[in-house]
Amino acid sequence: MSETINKKKQYLKVKKETPRKREAEARRVDFNPTYYLFNTDEADMQSDRCIKCPIDLIKGMSSEFSFCRTGCPLENKIPLWIEATKNGDIKKAFELSNETSPFPEILGMVCPHDTLCQGGCTISKTESGSVSIGAIEVYLNEQAFKMGLTPDYGQNVEKSGKKVAVIGSGPASMSCATFLLRAGVEVDMFEKSDRPGGLLTYGIPNFKIKKDVILRRFKWMQEAGMHLHLNSYINTPDQLKDMLDEYDAIFVGVGAPNGRGARMKNEEGHGVYQVMDILTHAQKGVFESFYENILKDKNVVVIGGGDSAMDAVRTSVRMEAKSVRCAYRRDADNMPGSAKERINAQEEGVIFEFYTAPKEVIVDKENFVKGLKCERTALGEPGDDGRRKLEVLEESDFEIECDVIILALGFDNHEFPWYSTAQINSGRWGEIIVDDDKRTSNKRIYAGGDGVRGADLAVTAAVDGRTAALNIIKDFGLTL
Numbered sequence: 001m002s003e004t005i006n007k008k009k010q011y012l013k014v015k016k017e018t019p020r021k022r023e024a025e026a027r028r029v030d031f032n033p034t035y036y037l038f039n040t041d042e043a044d045m046q047s048d049r050c051i052k053c054p055i056d057l058i059k060g061m062s063s064e065f066s067f068c069r070t071g072c073p074l075e076n077k078i079p080l081w082i083e084a085t086k087n088g089d090i091k092k093a094f095e096l097s098n099e100t101s102p103f104p105e106i107l108g109m110v111c112p113h114d115t116l117c118q119g120g121c122t123i124s125k126t127e128s129g130s131v132s133i134g135a136i137e138v139y140l141n142e143q144a145f146k147m148g149l150t151p152d153y154g155q156n157v158e159k160s161g162k163k164v165a166v167i168g169s170g171p172a173s174m175s176c177a178t179f180l181l182r183a184g185v186e187v188d189m190f191e192k193s194d195r196p197g198g199l200l201t202y203g204i205p206n207f208k209i210k211k212d213v214i215l216r217r218f219k220w221m222q223e224a225g226m227h228l229h230l231n232s233y234i235n236t237p238d239q240l241k242d243m244l245d246e247y248d249a250i251f252v253g254v255g256a257p258n259g260r261g262a263r264m265k266n267e268e269g270h271g272v273y274q275v276m277d278i279l280t281h282a283q284k285g286v287f288e289s290f291y292e293n294i295l296k297d298k299n300v301v302v303i304g305g306g307d308s309a310m311d312a313v314r315t316s317v318r319m320e321a322k323s324v325r326c327a328y329r330r331d332a333d334n335m336p337g338s339a340k341e342r343i344n345a346q347e348e349g350v351i352f353e354f355y356t357a358p359k360e361v362i363v364d365k366e367n368f369v370k371g372l373k374c375e376r377t378a379l380g381e382p383g384d385d386g387r388r389k390l391e392v393l394e395e396s397d398f399e400i401e402c403d404v405i406i407l408a409l410g411f412d413n414h415e416f417p418w419y420s421t422a423q424i425n426s427g428r429w430g431e432i433i434v435d436d437d438k439r440t441s442n443k444r445i446y447a448g449g450d451g452v453r454g455a456d457l458a459v460t461a462a463v464d465g466r467t468a469a470l471n472i473i474k475d476f477g478l479t480l
């Protein structure tokens, strides 16, 4: 009991600290990471705040259970690797964190921790705040890599003779491949793009996750024997038929790539872009020196209030736009994107136009964008979903002058022609239908990630890939 009281004192005495960030003036001119990583002192201070609930608090409760763990879609063994980190046993912490997670140092950077593990953390409700779980997760893994440790990709496991084709190379596919490799399964990964990683590489900006952190994982997977086929678009029924002949199972991780429109007049005008066009273009600029800066000196308006809108406004700043505005129908409190990213954007000079609904793209004679006609909105009474209803105010039209409009309004699935020929059932929105094991209506084909869920999170894609892999391994009569 006295140890518990001491712990309480510790977490109240030391507050939650998040990684320090670079000054806005410095970060708005490059794509380098916004946040520094924890140093050893910071990681130790935060690790020491973990009260190991309920292991110390609820007698008889299994040490496998904890509230942060239930908040984590991967059910990572968080208190155990935090304890190992605190004890300076980085090797043990690394093994524990990589046991359940296919790429913890990546998810430690991109997960919305405050709504997942840190939201579940028992001390999150105190004034001192939760343990900084994500930052510790990144710290311990980066420390392990510095020590020369590499993740387990079944390097020492006997090959099983089973072969799986993985379509796509985003987090769902990376996760599936990771667990298959650990069981000695041969993996061929097919990616239509010129670089692997899906939205981790070409969607989420470098200032949120460094690209070499993603590519490092592929290097290790390839060294462990995975065959990565880039520029390989699986689009025709014949390609799928050949795959079914050649492989024992297939995993489909194709994402949800179709950006939604705003159904505005003149939306096809020159200077209107889908958010992924801009973000992919900008990420290519991180890799390739010859990229053309299409936003330089432009007045940019981004329409939307989610995380991809925040990525787009912050990217536009770095692409030297003359001005950057975000038009959103509701207010800051009702934005679906993270408040942290909105604050980062505001610090970097982005102007937010709240209560603003886009109505029409204004174009010149050559169909180039000249502005955006908008209407003012207001929030009314709560609807059935508890969210206050949106009202458009009469005769409230106004114009924002701009040369570029970026649509960040969400994503839809793409239904490939091979779904029906390979007997893969899909739903109304083109999403692949799977059972709890992530198996499609074709029992040799599994699927997961955004291609199944619609646009979601890297961590849920990772869970799906892991679930599919574990069931494929079971189908093959193998064990991990």
Ligand SMILES: Cc1cc2nc3c(=O)[nH]c(=O)nc-3n(C[C@H](O)[C@H](O)[C@H](O)COP(=O)(O)OP(=O)(O)OC[C@H]3O[C@@H](n4cnc5c(N)ncnc54)[C@H](O)[C@@H]3O)c2cc1C
Pocket: 110, 111, 112, 167, 168, 169, 170, 171, 172, 173, 190, 191, 192, 193, 196, 197, 198, 199, 200, 203, 204, 205, 208, 232, 233, 234, 235, 253, 254, 255, 256, 279, 307, 308, 311, 416, 448, 449, 450, 451, 455, 456, 457, 458, 459, 461
């Ligand atoms: C701008 C943006 C920012 C985001 N930020 C975050 C964040 O901060 N944190 C977070 O957790 N999530 C974030 N997300 C969501 C997250 O990136 C996705 O949920 C996750 O990447 C989905 O993984 P996936 O593997 O299902 O698909 P994807 O990452 O989309 O990967 C699918 C891959 O399959 C390839 N592919 C598709 N069809 C074929 C085919 N027929 N043949 C071969 N290859 C094919 C694609 O080229 C792509 O590489 C963000 C998303 C966007 C758009």
